[in-house]
Amino acid sequence: MEHIIEHGDYMPHGMCLLWEPWLLILWAGSDALIFLAYTAIPFALFTVLSKREDIPHAGLVALFGSFIMLCGLTHLFGIVTLWYPIYPIVGWLKLATGLVSVATALVLLKLAPALIKFPSPASMEKVNSRLRDEIAAHEETLASLERQIEERTAELKAANTTLAIQTREAVHRSGNLLSVVTSLATQTARGMDSLGDFMQIFLGRVRALANATKSIERENESSIDLGRVIDAGLKPLEEIYGDRFSYAGPELTVNPEAAQQISLALHELATNAQKYSLSASDQTFVEVNWTTSEDQFELVWREYGDDRVFPESEPPSEGFGTKLLTRVIPTMLRGQAVREFTERNMTYRLHAPLEAIVAGEQGGDSDRMAARILDQSFGLNPD
CATH class of the missing domain: 3.30.565.10 (Histidine kinase-like ATPase, C-terminal domain)
Structure with a gap:
């Protein structure tokens, strides 16, 4: 195993660049920027996964995050190899990156049909717009029904009021007529032989x-x-x-x-x-x-x-x-x-x-x- 991780006999990568300062800075600076970006992306993905439990295919997102993080590490170790020839370690790191990338690709291919079926933002907006229209129509129908109920209730109250008035009036008139008839009978009877x-x-x-x-x-x-x-x-x-x-x-x-x-x-x-x-x-x-x-x-x-x-x-x-x-x-x-x-x-x-x-x-x-x-x-x- 020693020859696998031993790196003392290798040359630093900087020698291939003839230790040109500007070339070293360009090479190391580019890898540093890539490492920072590749570190920020999985951090954002893992943060989203920890906050949201309803994300579909969360495993695929985790694989993508792991793949990008390993890619970032290879660039970080690429900076190290400019001065320290740890090529065996970088090789093992690239192998891990390759395995994760292959797994990610296989999972992505398997999930491709399902991902294709995902509605696009435009279609989602169209569906949402149609749903909003239906909700507005239902609300209008509900408001119309409420108005009709209020009108029918008012009509029923008015009808009940009218019925009560007519009932009292009928009773009142009946009493009046009985009194009138009684008086007519009394007065007519006077003087009759x-x-x-x-x-x-x-x-x-x-x-x-x-x-x-x-x-x-x-x-x-x-x-x-x-x-x-x-x-x-x-x-x-x-x-x-x-x-x-x-x-x-x-x-x-x-x-x-x-x-x-x-x-x-x-x-x-x-x-x-x-x-x-x-x-x-x-x-x-x-x-x-x-x-x-x-x-x-x-x-x-x-x-x-x-x-x-x-x-x-x-x-x-x-x-x-x-x-x-x-x-x-x-x-x-x-x-x-x-x-x-x-x-x-x-x-x-x-x-x-x-x-x-x-x-x-x-x-x-x-x-x-x-x-x-x-x-x-x-x-x-x-x-």
Whole structure:
């Protein structure tokens, strides 16, 4: 083994360079720079391997680092051989470098197909860009779904609120109607001599209220066109008397309370007309008109024709029907009413604030319907 590592009989490499200073510096300086670079590269590779555990094919990287480090050592020992002929040691070092380099080459050839499949930076950027677009699309879809959920939730809340309001309104109206019917029954019964007369008048008034209520229910709304209310109440009169009966007015959407009160008033007027004027003379006619101004509503019922039918003044006796027309109904609508008798005609005028008639009035004014129609509220005394 001594002759393998013995180097005393060899010449230093500097002799081949004739010990030219500039050539020695060039040779040694170049090897020194190569050694430093070859030392820094594996140091960087081994540092990366120690910090990252997810690097694919880490063994190949370690082989590359070892190969480059050994190459750097051969250059370092090349500097030494300029002055000290340790060629056997340099030979063994080169053998080690060769073996590591061959192993690296074999591993690299084996892994070449897998390395070829590695995506390029451009393809990775393309994939990342597509993924970003998909993420943005999903985020937009999620935001849209959230907006839809918020809208549906708001719609559901609004629907529940509307349902609760309509339920309370239905209960409230039912109570009002029961109070109205109770008061009508009580007042109609006063002064009646027979059950038959009471039932005929009372049921007629109840039907007038029912017709107005049914008209609103058919519309599935909390309001109705006044023309429909009047048509429902006066259609039988028109069919019986034909051209002797007419009614007209502008389109007007009214609230349920106004529809009930106006229907009740028309029923009373129609009943009296059939009983006293239309059936008494073929020359008697009835006209019904309603108008609106900026803030007022007016309903006019006019009977005219044969002067033998109408008295010159209003009859002195005041039954519940008269009180209903001139006191109860106008009070319910926050207005006034007057019935005038002149030669050859009778005119009934109902005035009320437009806000008490039209649909959409809010507040607690409807609460007074049942209370005010009670006997005590109007001071109605038995006849």
